[in-house]
Amino acid sequence: MTTPRRPPRTGFLVSQLGAFAAARFAELIKPAGLTPATAGVLRIIAMEPGLSQRELATRLGSVPSRVVVLVDSLEGAGLVSRTRxxxxxxxxxxxxxxxxxxxxxxxxxxxxxxxxxxxxxLEPEEREAFSAIVAKLAAAHGLDPDVHTGYGRKDAGDAARG
Amino acid sequence: MTTPRRPPRTGFLVSQLGAFAAARFAELIKPAGLTPATAGVLRIIAMEPGLSQRELATRLGSVPSRVVVLVDSLEGAGLVSRTRxxxxxxxxxxxxxxxxxxxxxxxxxxxxxxxxxxxxxLEPEEREAFSAIVAKLAAAHGLDPDVHTGYGRKDAGDAARG
DNA sequence: TATTGTTATACTCTATAACTATA
DNA sequence: TATAGTTATAGAGTATAACAATA
Structure with a gap:
């Protein structure tokens, strides 16, 4: 073998760091009565006014019944309106x-x-480097910062395939 | 303000990348009948033979009843043994x-x-840089690659605090 | 009485299927 | 009949509380 004895834990640590980041964000928005899922939906609706629930489900890679729950929550909090x-x-x-x-x-x-x-x-240079690489990876893997269902791919239908 | 118009999306993207990584790992170990949670438990037990369920619960930052389910699964698959x-x-x-x-x-x-x-x-140099920074962040935030409950802090009791 | 593990129960999240209303 | 949305229901996953065995 050509590489030294270092175990391949980068993938594990990325998972853990992501869960840590998600938990921190959830904690920060909890006082506003939001979860990562509802916050993402609010952002999408604000960016795309007049969206239908069916379109939102497709955008989230989720199902209409799930959207009902998320929109119910946001409408109940007075943050989103439904209009026929x-x-x-x-x-x-x-x-x-x-x-x-x-x-x-x-x-x-x-x-x-x-x-x-x-x-x-991190040191300032490390922050810059890390942010740039994370952005590159997210783009390369087709990740969407507003989608908090599953693992947030833009083309959510293909989740089961490699 | 001093910084340009770039939104602070690094945190979001870290969350998404982590979920993506976790989903990929889950997919890879599914044929072996494991989940990220049971895989982490198997690794802990292999590294610390003779551990009790109570100790494992503390190690995971979880509760004894949860450990019963995880160990049941591993024992049922013949991967772990319980001995009085x-x-x-x-x-x-x-x-x-x-x-x-x-x-x-x-x-x-x-x-x-x-x-x-x-x-x-990523380019080879980027991979090196990214892996090193991820390792540094994981260490600084006290993350444990084997803990797939909550967000995997080694001192799991303080999860609710900032 | 205290501790270890288990079972019973409940709560959250998310999906599938059946249903209502509109077209 | 087809589509948008809703409701009913079910299945993970994880927690709390009651319990049994042991000390």
């Missing part, structure tokens, strides 16, 4: 409310705090 | 069987494949 589409009354248009848009600022602050907390042990 | 401690018959000594030790090789191969798949988009 007059053109086709089967559709619900989803939009962020004023309160929902204000919460986006809170989410941004939480994301900044999360990133700062995670990167805190 | 003659000195104190309340304790169960946990040990990896021969089959369990053989599966450790499979786990190592899976971890190698997982790491290779994740790092594949």
């Amino acid at each position: 589409d007059p053109a086709d009354r089967r559709h619900h248009r989803l939009d962020a409310t004023d309160a929902g848009r204000r919460v986006l600022g809170t989410l941004r602050t939480a994301a900044e705090t999360q990133s700062r907390d995670i990167l805190e042990p | 401690d003659p000195a104190d018959r309340r304790h169960h000594r946990l040990d990896a069987t021969d089959a369990g030790r053989r599966v450790l090789g499979t786990l190592r191969t899976a971890a190698e494949t997982q790491s290779r798949d994740i790092l594949e988009p």
Whole structure:
């Protein structure tokens, strides 16, 4: 063998670091009554006003019944509105409310705090290098920061295949 | 503000990358009848022969009833044995069987494949830099590659605090 | 009485299937 | 009949509480 005795633990540690990051973010947004899943949905709806629940399910790589639960939560908190589409009354248009848009600022602050907390042990040059490589890997693997279902691939249908 | 318009998405992307890595590992060990949780437990038991379930629960930052389920699964698959401690018959000594030790090789191969798949988009120098920084972050945040409960801190009791 | 492990139970998350209303 | 959304139900995964065996 050509490589030294170092075990291949980078993959394990990436998993652990990701779980740590997710837990930290969850903790930071909990006071706002949000979870990583609902926060991601709020961001998507704010970016794509008038989205239908069916489209949102596709975007999340999830199923309509799951979307009902997530939107129920956001609507109950007054952050998102459901409006029947007059053109086709089967559709619900989803939009962020004023309160929902204000919460986006809170989410941004939480994301900044999360990133700062995670990167805190590093030297400034290491932070730059790490952030750049993480961005490259996320892009190469097709990951979407707003999708907190499964493992967040943009083309969520192919999750089972290698 | 002093920084440019770049959003602080490194934390999000670390979460997504971690979930992606975990899903890939889960997929790789599924044919062996293992999950990330049971694989981590098998590794711990192999490294610390004779561990009790109570000690394992502490090690995992989990509860005894959870350990029962995990050990049941490994024992049912013939990978781990429970033996009553003659000195104190309340304790169960946990040990990896021969089959369990053989599966450790499979786990190592899976971890190698997982790491290779994740790092594949990077240049060789980037891989080195990334692995070193991930190791530094994991150490600084007290993460344990065998703990797949919650977010895997070695001192699992303090999970709720910042 | 205290400790180890187990069982019973419940809660969360997420999916499938059946159903309602619209078209 | 086909589609959007909802409800009912079920299955993981993980926790708390009650319990049995042992000390």
